[in-house]
Amino acid sequence: MSLGRLSIAAAVLLLAGCVAGPDYRKPEVEVPVSWQLEQPWRQAAPSDAEPKGPWWLRFGDPQLDALQQKALANSPTLDLASARLAQARATLAGSEAGRYPQVGLGTRASRFKISANRPLTNYATNNFSTVQNDFALTLIASYELDLAGRVQRSVEGATASAAQSAADLENTRLLLTADLATAYFSLRATDLELDVVARSIEVQRRALQFVTDRHEGGAVSGLDVAQQQALLDNTLTQVDLLKRLRSQFEHAIATLTGTPAPNFSLAPDIRPLSPPPIPLGVPSDALERRPDVAAAERAMAAANAQIGVATAAFYPSVSLLPTGGVDSRSLSTLFDAQSVLWSIGVSATQTLFDGGRIRANVDFTRAGYEATVASYRRVVLTAMQEAEDGITGLAALERAAAQSQTAVASARRVLEMSASRYEGGATTFLDVITAQQALLNIERQSAQLSGQRMLGSVFLVKALGGDWCGVEPRGGAGNEDARTGCPAPLRQVAGTR
Numbered sequence: 001m002s003l004g005r006l007s008i009a010a011a012v013l014l015l016a017g018c019v020a021g022p023d024y025r026k027p028e029v030e031v032p033v034s035w036q037l038e039q040p041w042r043q044a045a046p047s048d049a050e051p052k053g054p055w056w057l058r059f060g061d062p063q064l065d066a067l068q069q070k071a072l073a074n075s076p077t078l079d080l081a082s083a084r085l086a087q088a089r090a091t092l093a094g095s096e097a098g099r100y101p102q103v104g105l106g107t108r109a110s111r112f113k114i115s116a117n118r119p120l121t122n123y124a125t126n127n128f129s130t131v132q133n134d135f136a137l138t139l140i141a142s143y144e145l146d147l148a149g150r151v152q153r154s155v156e157g158a159t160a161s162a163a164q165s166a167a168d169l170e171n172t173r174l175l176l177t178a179d180l181a182t183a184y185f186s187l188r189a190t191d192l193e194l195d196v197v198a199r200s201i202e203v204q205r206r207a208l209q210f211v212t213d214r215h216e217g218g219a220v221s222g223l224d225v226a227q228q229q230a231l232l233d234n235t236l237t238q239v240d241l242l243k244r245l246r247s248q249f250e251h252a253i254a255t256l257t258g259t260p261a262p263n264f265s266l267a268p269d270i271r272p273l274s275p276p277p278i279p280l281g282v283p284s285d286a287l288e289r290r291p292d293v294a295a296a297e298r299a300m301a302a303a304n305a306q307i308g309v310a311t312a313a314f315y316p317s318v319s320l321l322p323t324g325g326v327d328s329r330s331l332s333t334l335f336d337a338q339s340v341l342w343s344i345g346v347s348a349t350q351t352l353f354d355g356g357r358i359r360a361n362v363d364f365t366r367a368g369y370e371a372t373v374a375s376y377r378r379v380v381l382t383a384m385q386e387a388e389d390g391i392t393g394l395a396a397l398e399r400a401a402a403q404s405q406t407a408v409a410s411a412r413r414v415l416e417m418s419a420s421r422y423e424g425g426a427t428t429f430l431d432v433i434t435a436q437q438a439l440l441n442i443e444r445q446s447a448q449l450s451g452q453r454m455l456g457s458v459f460l461v462k463a464l465g466g467d468w469c470g471v472e473p474r475g476g477a478g479n480e481d482a483r484t485g486c487p488a489p490l491r492q493v494a495g496t497r
Contacts, residue, residue: 024156024304055467056181058276059454063269064184067257071180072173074258081165081172088158088165095158098151101143106325108136135334138325138341148315153308160301167295174291178462180256182455187249188269189451194242195270196447197235200440204232207419207436211429224429231433235440273450275394275457278464289465290383296376303369310361316350383463390460397453404446411439 056068072078116129146152208228214220254264324342328334351358415435421427461467 022304022307024160024301054177055461056177058278058467059181059457060276061184063266064181067180067184067253068177070257070259071176075176075256076258078169078172078176081169085162085165085169088162092155092158092162095151095154098144098154099146101141101320104140106136106138106140108134108138110134133329133331134327135329135331136325136327137334138323138327140323141321143320145318145320147318148312150309150312153305153312157302157305157309160298160305164295164298164302167291167298170291171295174462174466176256178458180253181458183249183252183256185273185451185454185458187246187253187266188271188273189447189454190242190246190249191268191270192273192447192450193444194239194246194268196440196443197238197242200436200443201232201235201239204228204235204436207432208232220429227429227433231436273454275453278394278457278460290463291465293376293379293383293465296372296379300369300372300376303365303372306365307362307369310358310365313351313358313361316348318346318348321345321347383465386463387460390456390463394453394456394460397449397456401446401449401453404442404449407442408439408446411435411442415439 054065054068056064111131111133113131114129116127118127120127144151208225211220211224211228215222215225250264250266251261253266254261257264322342322344324340326334326336326339327341328336328339333339415432415438418427418431418435422429422432
C-alpha cells in the first residue's frame, strides 16, 4: 500500500512539472541596418521607450487638431475596436479564474412521503410509509489540477490575445487619424487648385475682354475671340469638377468624425501647405512602433499557446471535488454536530481512444501558428517597404516642388512676353492662349505637389507607426515645442529642409 501511494505521488509530481506545448519564442526577422536616405533627409535617434504623441500637432493646423479630437471622440470604428479590447480583457479574466477553485453553496428544503410498498432491502424488516422533512445546506468545491499546463497555456493565450486587441486598437486609432489627415489635406490641396483656377479665370476673362475690344475695333479677327472664349469655357468646366472632388473629401471627413455628411461643411482655406519634419530613427524602430506589427507578433504568441492547450488533451484531467454541509429532518437540529456531512474525492479522466481527434487538433493549432508566423513576416516586410517608400517619395516630391516653383515663375514670364508681343503685333493670339494654358497647368501642378507632400508626410507617419514624443533634443533640454510637448522638430528628427 505504501509503495502504491508513493508511485501515485511520484506520477503526480512528474506531471505537475510538465507544461504541454512549446514555449513561445519570437521568430527572427531580417531588418536592414539603416534606411536608404536621400537628400534632404538626415538620421535621428529617438528613444523606443518614449510614448507616441498626437503626431498631427506637428502640422500646426488648429482646424486639423479639432477634427482629430472630434474623430477620436465620435468614431464608431474606434468604439468597435475598444469594445473588442474589452471583450479580450474579459476573456483573459475568465482564463485566469481557472487557476483558482470554484466554490458553490447549495441548499435544499423538502417534505416528502416514502412508499410502504417500495422494494425491500431486508426480508426480515418490513417497510413503513413515512412523511418527513429534509433540510440541507451544502458547500461544494472543485479544483482542476493543472498537471499538463492546460490552464497556464490558456492564460498565456488570453494574455497575448488581449495584447493583440490593444495593439489593434492603437492601429485603428493610427489609421483613423491618418485617413482623416489624408482627406483633410486632399481637401486643402483642392482648395489651392480652385484658387489657381479662379485666378486663371480672372486673367482669361480680362484677356477675352481685351481681344473682344480689339475685334470690335477691327484690329483682329473673330478667330482670336473664339479661341479665348473656348479656353475660358474649358477652364470654367474644371471648376465644377474640382468642386465635386472637394465635396467628396468633405463628406469623407464628416464620416470619419462621426458627423452626418449633410450636416458638415468646411470653409475653403488657401493657406500655403508645408509638411513638417518627420522622425525617422532606424528600421528596427518601425517594428517596435507600428501597432500592426505588434498585433501580428502577439497573434503568434496566442497561436503558440493554443498548441499547448490542444496538447494538454493527451494527458489525464484530474479534479479535486471536496464537499461539506449539514443535513437534518428538522430545522432546529440542522446545525447540530450530528447533522454534519462531508466528502472528499478525486475525479480523473484519460482519453484512451478518440480516432485521432486530439492529434488532429494539435496539428490544426500548429498549422495555425505557422500561419501567424508567415503573417508576421509579411507585415514586417510591408512595414519596411512602406517606410522606405515614404522616405524616398518625400525626398523626390520636395525636389519636384522646388522645381515647380521655378517653372511657375518661368511660365509667368512667358505669358507676359507673349501678351506684350501680341499687343505689339509681333505674334498671333494663339501664343497668348498657349502661354495662359501652360501657366494654368503648371500652377495646378504646383498646388497638387503641395498636397502630395502633405499626404506623403502623413503616409510616412503611418508607415513609421506614429510620432515620437518626449525625446530630449540632442543639444539638451529646454527646447520643446509648446504645442505638442515634443522637442523642437529640427533638433531631433530626420526632416525636410
